Amino acid sequence: MKNFEKYKPYPPVDKKDRKWPSKVIEKAPIWCSVDLRDGNQALEIPMSLDEKLEFYNKLVEIGFKEIEVSFPAASDTEFGFVRKLIDDDLIPDDVNIQVLTQSRDEIIEKTFASIKGAKKAIVHLYNSTSVLQRDVVFNASKEEVTEIAVKGAKKFLKEMKKYPETEFTFEYSPESYTGTEMDYAIEICNAVIDVWHGHVDNKIIINLPSTVEMATANIYADQIEYCSERLHHREDVVLSLHAHNDRGTGVAATELALMAGADRVEGTLFGNGERTGNCDIMVVAMNMYSQGIDPKLDFTKMRELGDLFERLTRMEINPRHPYVGSLVFTAFSGSHQDAIRKGMAKREERKQKIWEVPYLPIDPKDVGGTYDPIVRINSQSGKGGVAFVLEQNYGLYLPKAFQRDFSKVTTAVSDKHHRDLAPEVIFDIFKKEYINNESPIKLIRYKETTKDEDKDVSVKAIIEYNGKEAEVNGSGNGIIDAFTHALENHFDVEMEVTDYREHSMEYGTNARAISYIQIEGKDHKMYYGAGVSSNITLSSFYAVVSVANKIVK
Incomplete structure (x- = not known):
């Protein structure tokens, strides 16, 4: 690409004492879903009131305690949705709704009016602070932009007094925080904190949004740590994140920023939002879950949640989307399939409590999945994958050589x-390739005898060959050997048994057994067959006949 010179690199944060790289995430943050506001405004067709209500109920069911439900001043539908939640008493006592407003008096007034009668609510104030927005959009100085924020913050205090029945939490976002000079971002946040501190009972939320993701995730972490260390009354501040995904690293940026001292995460399910979307709250939560941390959100019905999301938003979830995509727990590669099969078998054998299976970071059953789609067979698959499918779905345990032969098929x-x-x-x-093949040879009946002098086993069998019955006789050191010799004698072929296995069937049992047999022919080629019967001898004979039908022409 030849136009790269029109872009300039994002400046790093001059921070020599960063602490976050050595830290780890040890507990879930405060989660705030913005699906019904930020996510909804990004939809081609925004959700109706009834659709938003269904989505809201699902968010409550999942376990969100903070939900940004609306920009009430945006439309009658948005205002009406907030009123419905309050008037119909649809807000559980442990859930706090959040509403968003710009720093303009008439919009602030309408926003507060929308939550009249609520037991508690988070009111979220924002204004744009970035260098580009100040220059291009507002043509305003830093002082003028700060005055917009401070004026809005003071208006909050006036409006709050009109609704004494409501327990308020105030939130402020310097929109386009990552495009703002760090020292100025801190200055404007502190100006708002100084207005609110001591006037509200709850902690103040300072939300630092990566409104447009502009740099690598580590720089966002530096910015969060830098700001966290310089906010006024930090002990009374909840430091919140709101990362977008323009560079495709919204989740990584959020995780590193949590390590850098953030307390709260705003985001959406499956990353819905403007442009490339918001940070995917589900992925961040499930990443924690995979590390043995309780995410405080319930995603045990992931596919059901994905279906609801697609229906209400009219968007599609990528098949490779982490944790919920239709293919994320599926392996097509032969080597991957073999490793998964062995890992599952070893885990069962050892009765392990800790989940350790190659290529599967979590147990699909934890998110409402099954093991059926873990391995799917195509032209890239190997013997391990085929064996896994037959083991998991039909209780068939093929010998290794048998697996190789069937994988070719x-x-x-x-x-x-x-x-x-x-x-x-x-x-x-x-079944078609191996089990109870009866053409052109079919076993009708057999009789077994033992010679006293040498203890060899003799078999007399009646077979049908191309529609005509014939008697075959043979002896050997076991009944399978004897029957094989009987067929060799009759058809003048060579059939040397090189491997034989059997086990009871776990699928549609009826006390049936399956026998696997590997036979070497005169051409030194290996042939494979299987037999199924409630009689173990018959199942072995059927396996021999299945092979004979591949050898006898």
């Missing part, structure tokens, strides 16, 4: 049709 089918294979399709292919 499924790869060929997937490659031919250019699609992945569902578990039921894989099972159907397996």
Whole structure:
């Protein structure tokens, strides 16, 4: 790209004593969902009142204690939604609604009027402070911009007195904080803090938004730590984050900023919001969960939540979206599939409480998933993946050599049709390729005898070959060996058994057993077959016949 010279690098924060790089996140922050305001205003078709109410109820169910519900002055629908929550007593005692307002008297008045009668509420004041906004949009000096914020903060105190029934929390955001000189951002925040401090019972929220993500995540962390160390009355301030995702690192920026001293996170589910969206609160919470931290939010019905989100917002969740995407717990690669299969088996064997499975950072069942889609078979898959699907869905445990042979079969089918294979399709292919194959040879009945002198086993069997019955006889050191020799003698072929396994079936059992057999032919080629029956001898004979039908022409 040849136009890169039109852009300039973002200046780093001159901070030599940064502490956050050595810190870790140890507990969940205060979460504030802005889905119903910031997320809603970014929709092509904003949610209706009923849709917002359904979304709100889901946010409450998940466990959000702070929810930004509206910009009440924006429209009658937004104002009416706040009134419905209050008038219909839809706000639980432990939930605090939040409303947003610009620093203009008439808008502040309408915002306070919208929450009349609420038991408690967060009122969020903002004005733009960045160098670019001051120059291009407002043509205002720092002093003039600060006066806008201070005037709004003082108006809050006047309006608060009109509604003594409400317990207020005040929040201030220097919009475009990351485009503002750090010392000036601190100056304007402190000016607002000085107006409010001592006049409200609750802590003041200072929200530092990355309104447009402009730099790497570590710089946002530096900015948060720098500001946190310089705010007035820091012990009475809740330091809040509101990261956008223009560079695709909104989650990382939020996590590093929490390490840098922030107490609270504003964001949306699945990252909805203007342009590339907001920080995805669900991802931040689930990242904590994966580290053994209680996120204080309940995402155990993730797919159900994703469906609701898509229906109400008319947006689509990317199949690769962390934790909720339809493919995030799915492996197509053969090596990945094999590692997952072994990890799951080892975990079951060891009865592990700690989740440790290759390529799966969390247990899909924790978010309402199943193990069915973990491994999906296509032309890139290997033997481990095929084995996993049959084990998990049908209780079949194929020997390793058998797995390799079957993976070639499924790869060929997937490659031919250019699609992945569902578990039921894989099972159907397996049955057709290996189990109880009866053409051209079919076993009708058999009789077993033992010679006293050498203890060899003899078998007399009636088979059908191309529609005609015939008797076959053979002896061997076991019943499978004897039956194999009987078929060798009759058809003049070579069939040397090189491996035999059997186990009871766990799928549709009815006390059935499955036998797997590997036989080497005259051409030194390996052939594989399987048999299923409630009689273990019959299941082994059916497996031998299945192989014979591949050898006998």
